[in-house]
Amino acid sequence: MFSLASLSLRLRAFGYRGDRRTMATVISGNKTSKLVRQRLTKEVEQMKTQFLGFRPSLVVLQVGDRDDSNLYISHKLKAAAEIGIDAKHVRLPNTATQDEVLRSIISVNENPSVHGLIVQLPLDSVNHIDNELITNAVAPEKDVDGLSCINAGKLSRGDLGDCFIPCTPNGCMELIRQTGVSVAGKHAVVIGRSKIVGAPMHDLLLWNHATVTTCHSKTPDLPVQVSRADILVVGAGRAEMVKGEWVKEGAVVIDCGINHVPDETKPSGKRVVGDVHYASANQRAGYITPVPGGVGPMTVAMLMENTVQSAQRFLLKNQPGR
Amino acid sequence: MFSLASLSLRLRAFGYRGDRRTMATVISGNKTSKLVRQRLTKEVEQMKTQFLGFRPSLVVLQVGDRDDSNLYISHKLKAAAEIGIDAKHVRLPNTATQDEVLRSIISVNENPSVHGLIVQLPLDSVNHIDNELITNAVAPEKDVDGLSCINAGKLSRGDLGDCFIPCTPNGCMELIRQTGVSVAGKHAVVIGRSKIVGAPMHDLLLWNHATVTTCHSKTPDLPVQVSRADILVVGAGRAEMVKGEWVKEGAVVIDCGINHVPDETKPSGKRVVGDVHYASANQRAGYITPVPGGVGPMTVAMLMENTVQSAQRFLLKNQPGR
Numbered sequence: 001m002f003s004l005a006s007l008s009l010r011l012r013a014f015g016y017r018g019d020r021r022t023m024a025t026v027i028s029g030n031k032t033s034k035l036v037r038q039r040l041t042k043e044v045e046q047m048k049t050q051f052l053g054f055r056p057s058l059v060v061l062q063v064g065d066r067d068d069s070n071l072y073i074s075h076k077l078k079a080a081a082e083i084g085i086d087a088k089h090v091r092l093p094n095t096a097t098q099d100e101v102l103r104s105i106i107s108v109n110e111n112p113s114v115h116g117l118i119v120q121l122p123l124d125s126v127n128h129i130d131n132e133l134i135t136n137a138v139a140p141e142k143d144v145d146g147l148s149c150i151n152a153g154k155l156s157r158g159d160l161g162d163c164f165i166p167c168t169p170n171g172c173m174e175l176i177r178q179t180g181v182s183v184a185g186k187h188a189v190v191i192g193r194s195k196i197v198g199a200p201m202h203d204l205l206l207w208n209h210a211t212v213t214t215c216h217s218k219t220p221d222l223p224v225q226v227s228r229a230d231i232l233v234v235g236a237g238r239a240e241m242v243k244g245e246w247v248k249e250g251a252v253v254i255d256c257g258i259n260h261v262p263d264e265t266k267p268s269g270k271r272v273v274g275d276v277h278y279a280s281a282n283q284r285a286g287y288i289t290p291v292p293g294g295v296g297p298m299t300v301a302m303l304m305e306n307t308v309q310s311a312q313r314f315l316l317k318n319q320p321g322r
Numbered sequence: 323m324f325s326l327a328s329l330s331l332r333l334r335a336f337g338y339r340g341d342r343r344t345m346a347t348v349i350s351g352n353k354t355s356k357l358v359r360q361r362l363t364k365e366v367e368q369m370k371t372q373f374l375g376f377r378p379s380l381v382v383l384q385v386g387d388r389d390d391s392n393l394y395i396s397h398k399l400k401a402a403a404e405i406g407i408d409a410k411h412v413r414l415p416n417t418a419t420q421d422e423v424l425r426s427i428i429s430v431n432e433n434p435s436v437h438g439l440i441v442q443l444p445l446d447s448v449n450h451i452d453n454e455l456i457t458n459a460v461a462p463e464k465d466v467d468g469l470s471c472i473n474a475g476k477l478s479r480g481d482l483g484d485c486f487i488p489c490t491p492n493g494c495m496e497l498i499r500q501t502g503v504s505v506a507g508k509h510a511v512v513i514g515r516s517k518i519v520g521a522p523m524h525d526l527l528l529w530n531h532a533t534v535t536t537c538h539s540k541t542p543d544l545p546v547q548v549s550r551a552d553i554l555v556v557g558a559g560r561a562e563m564v565k566g567e568w569v570k571e572g573a574v575v576i577d578c579g580i581n582h583v584p585d586e587t588k589p590s591g592k593r594v595v596g597d598v599h600y601a602s603a604n605q606r607a608g609y610i611t612p613v614p615g616g617v618g619p620m621t622v623a624m625l626m627e628n629t630v631q632s633a634q635r636f637l638l639k640n641q642p643g644r
Contacts, residue, residue: 132481153475156525157517159454185542193528195479203478206515206536211547213535214528220507225533 024253024285027175029294033301036174037083040301040308044084047311051319056311057086058116058144058303059108063101064094064124073120079300085307088114098129102137109139115314116144116307141313144306146170147195155200158207164306169201171298172233172254173208179287181231181252184209189229191215191222191242191275197235197256205231222246234275244280253285256295346575346607349497351616355623358496359405362623362630366406369633373641378633379408380438380466380625381430385423386416386446395442401622407629410436420451424459431461437636438466438629463635466628468492469517477522480529486628491523493620494555494576495530501609503553503574506531511551513537513544513564513597519557519578527553544568556597566602575607578617 047054058080060073073089080087092104101123108117117138123129140150146164154163165173176183188210192198198214206212215225226232226246232253234242239259247253257275274291282288289295369376380402382395395411402409412426423445430439439460445451462472468486476485487495498505510532514520520536528534537547548554548568554575556564561581569575579597596613604610611617 149475149479149481150471151475152479153471153473156478157471157474157521158515159471185540187543193480199479202536206538209538209540211535211537211541211543213533214524215533216528216531218507218531219533221509221533 022283024282024288025179027178027252027254027287027289027294029171029175029289029297032175032178033171033297036298036301036305037079040083040304043308043312047315048084051315054311054315055084055086056116056307057088057114058118058307059088059090059114060118060120061090061092061101061104061108062120062124063092063096063129065091066122066124069120069122069124075300076118076303079304080307083304083308085304092125094125095127096125097127098133101125101129101134105134105137109137109142115142115310116303117142118145118303140164142310144303144310146200146306152195152200155203155207158203160204160207164310165204165302166196166200167299167302167306168197168235168256168295169204169233170302170305171295172201172256173204174298174302175254175289175295176231176252179252181287183231186210186230187213187228188231188233189213189215189225190233190235191219191226192235192237192256194235194237198233201233201235205233236275238275239273240275240277242276242281244277244282244284247281247284249284250286251284253281253288254295255289255291257291258296344605346604346610347501349500349574349576349609349611349616351493351497351611351619354497354500355493355619358620358623358627359401362405362626365630365634369637370406373637376633376637377406377408378438378629379410379436380440380629381410381412381436382440382442383412383414383423383426383430384442385414385418385451387413388444388446391442391444391446397622398440398625401626402629405626405630407626414447416447417449418447419449420455423447423451423456427456427459431459431464437464437632438625439464440467440625462486464632466625466632468522468628474517474522477525477529480525482526482529486632487526487624488518488522489621489624489628490519490557490578490617491526491555492624492627493617494523494578495526496620496624497576497611497617498553498574501574503609505553508532508552509535509550510553510555511535511537511547512555512557513541513548514557514559514578516557520555523555523557527555558597560597561595562597562599564598564603566599566604566606569603569606571606572608573606575603575610576617577611577613579613580618 077087108114119134135147136149138148140148143151144164146166151163188205190198190201193214193216202212202214215222223246227248229248229251232251235256239261255274255276259273260270261273263271272292382398399409430436441456458470460470462470465473466486468488473485510527512520512523515536515538524534524536537544545568549570551570551573554573557578561583577596577598581595582592583595585593594614
């Protein structure tokens with residue numbers, strides 16, 4: 001007869017690690033974003049008490065009337081209201097010219113009672129508008145989306161305390177922190193190099209002292225690169241492209257993908273999946289974010305975080321004797 | 323008796339690859355920088371002919387009187403003169419205040435006949451001067467050192483056609499191009515993440531479509547990371563830290579290090595070495611830069627390149643009908 005201890009040892013020798021270790025721990029963006037929003041609510045309450053009714057203020061500038069933009073903006077306004085941030089939705093018609101959009105931005109830049117300004121992208125105008133010009137017209141100290149060149153430059157060169165970090169990668173870092181896994185000294189792999197996800201994610205991991213590899217559409221040996229990642233962040237925009245068997249045993253897997261794939265079993269005929277094949281990655285990763293309910297809910301929470309941070313910086317600058 | 327062919331095969335089986343392949347091809351920065359300077363001389367000559375005596379103009383602003391700065395500036399002025407760039411050396415005393423330095427910068431920013439402005443670092447002043455503030459006061463369209471946040475942000479997010487690339491990494495790219503090895507799809511490893519070498523080098527390799535890994539002082543397995551590099555760029559600032567046996571067979575090795583080590587056989591009692599152990603790396607690399615005579619001479623050449631490029635952009639903007 002085998003004792004339980006020796007049975008366990010023999011099973012481990014065959015790769016069996018017990019029920020509790022065969023599936024990754026799920027990192028919930030729903031739970032984590034709720035914790036962030038609760039913390040921010042308290043911070044805003046404190047500001048209000050300490051500075052006689054002071055409230056952080058955010059302007060969301062929209063051009064046109066896209067359905068998806070309307071939905072995203074409603075989420076942002078709702079989150080702001082719950083936290084106690086004074087959020088205003090400024091709407092320009094789809095006939096707005098570039099100059100009109102610029103004038104709106106400048107007017108918010110110059111308004112000292114507003115701490116954050118985001119321009120909802122994509123711009124929905126019948127006129128040609130230069131996205132880069134618009135993004136960079138937002139005053140860097142109010143650019144809570146962190147998308148202007150100046151904020152990108154500071155982040156990419158390691159001046160993290162003096163910039164706004166784009167919301168999605170900032171949310172990913174918060175999720176990684178939730179695992180308790182330290183980033184410093186780890187090998188992190190980022191798939192994707194977009195301005196809003198991959199590129200700033202590289203910077204954040206690097207300046208949190210990971211060794212970072214950036215992969216993209218021109219990377220010929222993606223499975224090999226992925227297999228080296230202690231921390232894997234995927235922002236590729238391709239449904240389930242990262243296979244479970246590529247993932248390093250015990251890795252932290254953060255999936256920024258939101259893809260719609262056909263699914264006849266659903267009333268809508270489709271379902272949402274990430275850039276990682278969850279069912280198989282789940283078998284090898286130590287921690288993994290689900291889609292939906294992973295990175296998605298973090299983005300709005302981090303926008304609120306940036307807005308509150310901007311208001312705090314404003315107070316620090318403008319309170320004499322502080 | 324062995325035939326020559328069978329002898330050669332037997333020797334290869336023992337790792338002997340014939341004289342021509344046992345040593346890396348040396349990438350000469352002296353030769354390459356000369357080619358760049360010759361090309362620029364022609365371009366400046368053409369501008370002069372086409373635009374009635376027009377010359378690219380560069381201002382080098384120095385605070386104080388450091389010996390090393392004086393030497394570097396003299397190299398820059400000499401290179402400019404040879405190419406036909408009108409370079410001015412503006413000198414402030416070491417008693418200059420931050421405001422005085424800023425006023426000098428603004429005056430050059432506003433002078434339409436100057437196309438490039440660099441502030442020689444480190445600043446040598448008895449007063450406290452904020453380096454970041456000074457670097458970012460240079461107008462982005464004249465920032466031919468490419469060190470301002472705006473230029474760093476554009477480079478880091480892939481807007482390469484619309485920024486100035488810092489001179490040392492730009493020189494490294496030129497040296498890599500000289501090898502004929504294509505960067506796209508290769509695995510590049512950068513050691514170091516400084517603002518003037520490592521961080522922008524990562525960006526340049528990434529946006530030339532390499533898969534890029536950035537290593538630094540917190541990387542625990544540097545030999546393993548280095549062994550994966552098809553292209554290796556080292557800007558670590560530590561004498562001969564990269565050992566030949568770490569280097570992948572046939573890799574392109576670019577050494578940005580300039581370190582002084584004791585050497586009793588030299589009259590000065592020291593010699594200059596790079597961050598790579600040249601004698602051993604030379605045995606494994608396909609291409610390698612020497613130190614001195616590798617990256618060093620490229621830096622001044624690329625500053626001239628940026629100045630000429632700035633003048634060309636100025637002409638494009640200011641010539642009606644072009």
